[in-house]
Amino acid sequence: MTMLGRYCLEENPEIATAGYIDVLARIGVSAHATRLTVSRMTERGLLERSRQGRAAYFRASEVGLRVVRVQQQRTFHDTGEEPQPPGAWTVLCFSLPETHRKERHLLRRSLAWESFGLLRDGVWLAPGERDVSAILAQLPGAGVDQHVEVFTAYPKFEDVPGMISRTWHLDELAERYHRFLRSWDVPDPVPEALDDLGRDLILASAWRQLLRETPRLPAGHLPDGWPAARCHELFRTLHESYRPDADRRFAGILAEHRMS
Known part of the structure; x- marks a missing residue:
């Protein structure tokens, strides 16, 4: 889904299975696991399959595109504004x-x-x-x-913090943010990635997982020293450093494996 959001939203090209394998091999995913994942996403209605000769090609379905657009908006364009109206x-x-x-x-x-x-x-x-x-x-x-x-x-009661604590585990989430910093605020993060394309995919996926668990709570309901802003700045800095080479490498893969 990260790959589709980063590279396939506008044109939504049909890409051969080998193309998906080529991309995900850069983050250590085996060809077998990639085939299973593509098949599972197709069964869930997120991808559509077509054929050219004996080769299978896949593109995002309309449902998949809608899901990816939401993810992209949250990942790269969330303004972080306070929820309105207050209360x-x-x-x-x-x-x-x-x-x-x-x-x-x-x-x-x-x-x-x-x-x-x-x-x-x-x-x-x-x-x-x-x-x-x-x-x-x-x-x-x-x-x-x-x-x-x-x-x-x-709410008709004053214990809004209690309602929040029953809905979100903020202490556990704060620890996940600190784990993100420990993993990425280092000289050589994700050494298992083969290149900047792999690093960018792992980075965006890790950041999305955090965002998926993060409530957009008003600042007054967050603990002191909440680490989200520091993590967001680190994510943007690393993404901008990886993006040029990642874009170039994916363009080469797409040129080789897209449906003609």
Whole structure:
């Protein structure tokens, strides 16, 4: 998904299986594991398969493109502004039947990417007043929105920190940020990567995993010394240093393995 977001959003080219293998080999993923991953993403509706002769080619599906656009927005264009209006929370409740299993998986994934936290089973929470229409638009099944209810709410009690602690484990998340710093704020991060393309893919994926778990809470609800800003600056600095060579290398792979 990181590869698709970085290089395939605009044109969405059809790329041979060998191309995916070539890219992921740079971060130590075997050819067998890559084939399994591509197959699994196709089964989930994130990739589409086509053939030219005996060769299989894959491109992002419409569902996959919508998911990747959300990830790209959060990864590279999140402004970090305070949630508005102050004191408001968006509460989303859903109960999808087993016939909508795929949509349920995508909805949970999308809610996590949009900084919603799981308050309790089927009840998700995010600070501020949030427009969830883009989240629901990612779901491929017809009538899914009939199983989802959304409210803007203001807590009727003073223990908002308690509600936050029941929804997000901030101490554990802070430790993940510090682990990111220990891994990347060093002279030679990810020595297992073969080149800057590999380093950039691992960096963006690691940063996305952090963002997926990070609530966009108002600063007043975050612990003192919250490390997110320092990590974000490190991510942007490293990404800009890797990007020129990574772009050049992927362009060469695409030229070799795209459908003619």
